[in-house]
Amino acid sequence: MSTNADAATTTVPAIEIRGVWTRFGDNVVHRDIDLRIDAGQIVGLVGGSGSGKTTLLREIVGLLAPSQGTVKLFGQDVLDADPARRLAVRRRFGMLFQQGALFSALSVHDNIAFPLRELRCLDEETIHDLVLLKLAMVELEPRHGRLMPAELSGGMIKRVALARALSLEPELLVLDEPTAGLDPDRSANFVKLINTLQHELHFTVVMVTHDIDTLNGLATRLAVLADQRLVAHGTTADVLAVDHPFIHNFFAAGRPAATIEQGGH
Amino acid sequence: MTATLIAVENASGARVELAGDWTLTGLPRPIADLEKRLRELAVADPDWQLQAVAKLDSAAAILLWRAWGRRWPASLSISPTHRRVLERVANLPTAPEPVVRRDPLAGVLWLGRQVLTAINHLSGMIALIGQMLLDLAHLSRHPRDIPWREFSANLYRSGAQALPVTALIGVLIGIVLSYLSALQLKAFGADVFVVNLLGISIVRELGPVLVAVLVAGRSGSAMTAQIGVMRVTEEIDALATMGVSRSLRLVLPKVLALTVAVPLLVLWCSTAGIVGGMVAAKLQMDLSYGFFIEALPRAVPVANLWIGLGKGMVFGVLIAVIACHFGLRVEPNTESLSSRTTTAVVTSITVAILVDAIFAILTRGVGIPL
Numbered sequence: 292m293s294t295n296a297d298a299a300t301t302t303v304p305a306i307e308i309r310g311v312w313t314r315f316g317d318n319v320v321h322r323d324i325d326l327r328i329d330a331g332q333i334v335g336l337v338g339g340s341g342s343g344k345t346t347l348l349r350e351i352v353g354l355l356a357p358s359q360g361t362v363k364l365f366g367q368d369v370l371d372a373d374p375a376r377r378l379a380v381r382r383r384f385g386m387l388f389q390q391g392a393l394f395s396a397l398s399v400h401d402n403i404a405f406p407l408r409e410l411r412c413l414d415e416e417t418i419h420d421l422v423l424l425k426l427a428m429v430e431l432e433p434r435h436g437r438l439m440p441a442e443l444s445g446g447m448i449k450r451v452a453l454a455r456a457l458s459l460e461p462e463l464l465v466l467d468e469p470t471a472g473l474d475p476d477r478s479a480n481f482v483k484l485i486n487t488l489q490h491e492l493h494f495t496v497v498m499v500t501h502d503i504d505t506l507n508g509l510a511t512r513l514a515v516l517a518d519q520r521l522v523a524h525g526t527t528a529d530v531l532a533v534d535h536p537f538i539h540n541f542f543a544a545g546r547p548a549a550t551i552e553q554g555g556h
Numbered sequence: 557m558t559a560t561l562i563a564v565e566n567a568s569g570a571r572v573e574l575a576g577d578w579t580l581t582g583l584p585r586p587i588a589d590l591e592k593r594l595r596e597l598a599v600a601d602p603d604w605q606l607q608a609v610a611k612l613d614s615a616a617a618i619l620l621w622r623a624w625g626r627r628w629p630a631s632l633s634i635s636p637t638h639r640r641v642l643e644r645v646a647n648l649p650t651a652p653e654p655v656v657r658r659d660p661l662a663g664v665l666w667l668g669r670q671v672l673t674a675i676n677h678l679s680g681m682i683a684l685i686g687q688m689l690l691d692l693a694h695l696s697r698h699p700r701d702i703p704w705r706e707f708s709a710n711l712y713r714s715g716a717q718a719l720p721v722t723a724l725i726g727v728l729i730g731i732v733l734s735y736l737s738a739l740q741l742k743a744f745g746a747d748v749f750v751v752n753l754l755g756i757s758i759v760r761e762l763g764p765v766l767v768a769v770l771v772a773g774r775s776g777s778a779m780t781a782q783i784g785v786m787r788v789t790e791e792i793d794a795l796a797t798m799g800v801s802r803s804l805r806l807v808l809p810k811v812l813a814l815t816v817a818v819p820l821l822v823l824w825c826s827t828a829g830i831v832g833g834m835v836a837a838k839l840q841m842d843l844s845y846g847f848f849i850e851a852l853p854r855a856v857p858v859a860n861l862w863i864g865l866g867k868g869m870v871f872g873v874l875i876a877v878i879a880c881h882f883g884l885r886v887e888p889n890t891e892s893l894s895s896r897t898t899t900a901v902v903t904s905i906t907v908a909i910l911v912d913a914i915f916a917i918l919t920r921g922v923g924i925p926l
Contacts, residue, residue, distance in 0.1 A: 382581070395889035410580065412587050413615070420618045423648055433649060441889040459580060460613040491640070 303366040305330045305463050305495040306351060311360035313346055320346050321357070322519040328512075330462065333489065333496040335510030339537060342516045344499040345467060351497060352386050352465055353377070364463065382410075384463035385456030389471055391448040393440040399426075399451050400436035406458045425454040428488060446477040450484070457488065464489075466498035470505045482508035503542075515541075558582050559609075559616070561590070563597055570602035574609050578616035587619070594623035606634040617645045681881045687803045688811060694804070706809035714775035715817030719824060721774070725766055726825040730758060730832025738840045747841050751848055752925075754833040755856035759864050760923070761912070763826035768871040768908035771818055772901055776879040779810055780900040783883025784893045792884075802884075811876040818872030819865040826864060859923030867915055871908045878904040 306328040313321040320343040328334050338344045349355040350362050353369035362369050364380050371377045393402050403422045407413055413421070423433050429450040443451065449469065456464060469485065470478035482505055489496060500506060506513070513530045515523040515538060523533040531542060559582045562573040576582060584590055606612075621642065628646070659665065695702050737753045783806060786792050792802050830852070837843040882900035886893050 396891040407615075412585055414588065417587075417615065417618055417622075420622070420645075420648065421615055424614050424618065424645060427644070427648060439889070441887060441892075460615070 303330075304328060304363075305332070305365060306497065307361075307363040307366070308347075308351070309361050309363075311347075311350065311357040311362065313343065313350065313355075314358045319519055321516075324360070324516075324521050326514060326521055326524060328495060328497060330495050331493060333509050333511045334498070335506045335513050336497060336499045336516065337501075337506070337513060337541060338516030343519070344516055347516065348465060348467055348497070348499050352384065353381065382406075382459055383461055384465060385459065385461040386465040387449070387452050387456045387467065387469060389468040391440070391452035393443075393448060393452055393455070395440045397440075398436065399431075399438050399440070399443070402440065402451060403436075403454050403458050406455065410459075421458070425458055428457065429454045429484060445472050446481065449473065449481055453481075453485070453488075457492070460492060461494060463495045463497070466496065466500075468500055468502075469498055470500065470502050475504070478502065478505065479508065485509060558584055559590075561593065563602070570597075570600045571605060572597050572602045573605040576609065577611040578609050578620075579611050579613040580615045582611065583616060583619070591619055591623060594620065598623045598625065598629070601630055603631040604629050604633065606632065606638060609635075609638060612638040612641050614641060614645060617641045621645045677881065677885075680885070681877055684803065684807065684877055684881050684884075688808055691801065691804045691808050701804070703805055703809045706805060707812055710809050710813030711817055713778075714771065714813055715820060718771065718774055718817070718821060722767055722770055722821050722825040723828040725770065726758075726763070726828030727832035729762060729766065730754065730829035730834075731836040733757065733762075733829075734833035734836035735840055738837065742841065747843065748847075748851070750833070750837050750841065750843065751851040752855040754830060754837075755852050756860060756924070758829040758833070759826050759856055760860045761916075763822045763829060764864050764867040764871060765909065765912055767818060767821045767825050767868060768875065768912075769905055771814065771821065771872070772875050772879075772904040772908065775814065776875045776904050777897050777901050779876065779879035780883040780886075780897045781893065783880060784886030784896055787884065787886050788888045788893065807876075807880040807884075810880055811873055814872035814876040815869055816872075818875070819868035822864050822868035823861075855925060857923050857925055863915065863919050863923060867912065870911060870915075874907050874911065875904045878907065 304327045306326065308324055308326040311321055311324045312319070324347070336344050336347065346355065350357050351364070351369070353362070356370055365383060367376060367380045369377070369380055371380065393399075394405065397405065400419075400422050403425050404418050407418045407421055422436060426433060426436060431447065431450055431454070435447070435451075440448065440451070464485075466485075470481055473481060485496070486509060488494075496509065498505075498509065510527075512526055513523070514521060515530060515533075515535070517535060517537040522535050523530040523538060530538060559574070559576045559578045562575075564571045564573065634642070734750060734754055737750050738747070741747050741750055741753075783792070786806075792806070795802055795805065834843075834845060834848045837848060838845060879900050882896045882903070886896045
């Protein structure tokens with residue numbers, strides 16, 4: 292029976308975007324975008340400023356409805372009309388916001404416990420143990436749980452936000468600029484942390500980033516947004532083979548393709 | 557697929573077989589019952605068969621680990637991946653919760669801290685006022701630096717836009733006061749004294765205090781929130797790096813605007829109150845408008861008006877200084893923003909009433925007709 296279930300999960304893509312158009316007034320951001328991300332992939336969404344990467348990310352997590360087209364996670368519509376089904380989909384992914392978006396009125400412990408408490412089926416003792424476990428996963432100590440978000444450094448905010456995003460052990464992790472605002476050393480550590488966790492928990496990752504080192508360290512596949520369309524999607528080698536000015540500039544001199552390919556796996 | 561649990565007991569001993577998705581979503585509800593059953597089974601120390609488990613997440617691992625009494629069972633069969641999940645739980649530091657001991661002097665400490673905080677805020681406000689005096693001295697030498705635009709914007713926002721609401725409150729209070737005193741005065745046949753009662757109480761006390769409360773709630777809170785958000789978004793730091801003094805560009809225009817606007821609002825609100833009272837007196841006691849207007853200057857010496865306006869000016873300065881002070885103390889989080897705004901409004905209303913009492917004592921011999 293378990294093999295059946297496994298087969299079912301592998302055939303249903305984690306994310307399926309079909310014919311998505313996004314318009315803000317007269318301004319067209321996306322023109323007919325199709326993207327399929329299978330379970331277990333780590334996809335880096337790249338594109339110039341204003342190319343609608345973050346908008347697409349917001350459409351994936353259901354914060355924004357596309358003007359046209361559908362976004363499905365695990366075969367389910369993110370904006371399903373049935374609130375129960377919508378909630379069920381939302382509990383299967385975790386999102387890491389650019390600034391962390393920690394609840395500033397709650398301590399680190401309560402921030403991580405928040406999604407667990409919302410399930411309303413776990414007792415406080417279990418929640419406490421789970422929070423300690425998540426803190427350990429992101430390499431923080433139990434004493435950090437008592438701090439308030441305002442007392443944390445930039446790197447710690449990211450870690451706590453990651454712990455909160457992972458508190459329900461989601462099948463999909465959505466990252467918006469995961470390493471923005473971190474120094475290269477911390478950023479490398481954070482990338483390593485996400486990589487380790489991905490190997491342990493096998494979640495799918497979609498991320499938006501400008502940082503080529505983050506892409507090197509994490510992404511197994513790239514999706515490139517330019518001219519309101521998805522101009523390339525596939526492994527780094529596939530993407531580099533596409534002839535498009537943005538791709539040439541983005542992966543230009545000083546960032547040899549060889550290192551990108553090495554970092555791929 | 558949900559989690560399943562089968563307990564088998566035969567001659568060779570007890571065996572527990574787990575299968576399915578042992579995850580938060582897969583666990584049968586209520587979880588407390590499942591935990592109880594696992595604990596009961598663990599007592600017999602059976603052979604745990606976890607090979608058939610498809611998925612195991614940390615929530616389920618914690619459940620099992622606790623059921624096992626936080627140690628590995630004697631006999632366990634499990635896939636290596638799932639063993640690693642359990643190992644992670646096993647390696648958790650069993651951090652003893654820090655024992656919070658109650659300090660016998662906690663009450664004294666709390667009081668001390670409150671007093672120190674109050675002194676800290678007071679000295680902060682005095683420093684702010686001092687800084688503004690320095691700014692004024694600077695402006696008198698460099699009139700080109702006077703922030704006219706900010707001043708006029710603040711004057712419009714906290715003065716002109718407050719006119720309708722202050723008029724409404726003034727009229728309503730005037731009517732209520734007039735009706736209430738008419739009922740009492742009629743009993744003594746002293747109807748005409750309603751003019752004295754209304755005139756003195758509104759011009760001298762109610763007008764300034766009502767306006768102070770309204771302005772503190774309306775403009776004071778807005779000022780604290782505005783400066784607070786500017787602090788959170790580092791706009792104030794941006795001003796500082798451009799060499800623009802925050803006290804000169806942000807605080808001073810607000811204080812000056814309220815210093816001008818509040819006395820004018822007091823005048824406006826008092827007028828509205830007296831008109832409301834006059835209309836009510838006409839309706840209730842048939843006191844003619846002509847008589848009311850003629851009797852008013854005799855009943856209310858002009859000194860009362862000056863006292864009212866003076867109070868308004870002082871209230872304006874205090875409200876703006878308190879609002880700006882708390883705005884500049886906002887820390888970069890939402891909790892701090894809301895608590896500082898609340899503190900600013902509560903403090904300015906309390907201070908306004910306190911100062912009003914001081915005024916009442918200091919001016920007790922002034923402006924009362926014999």
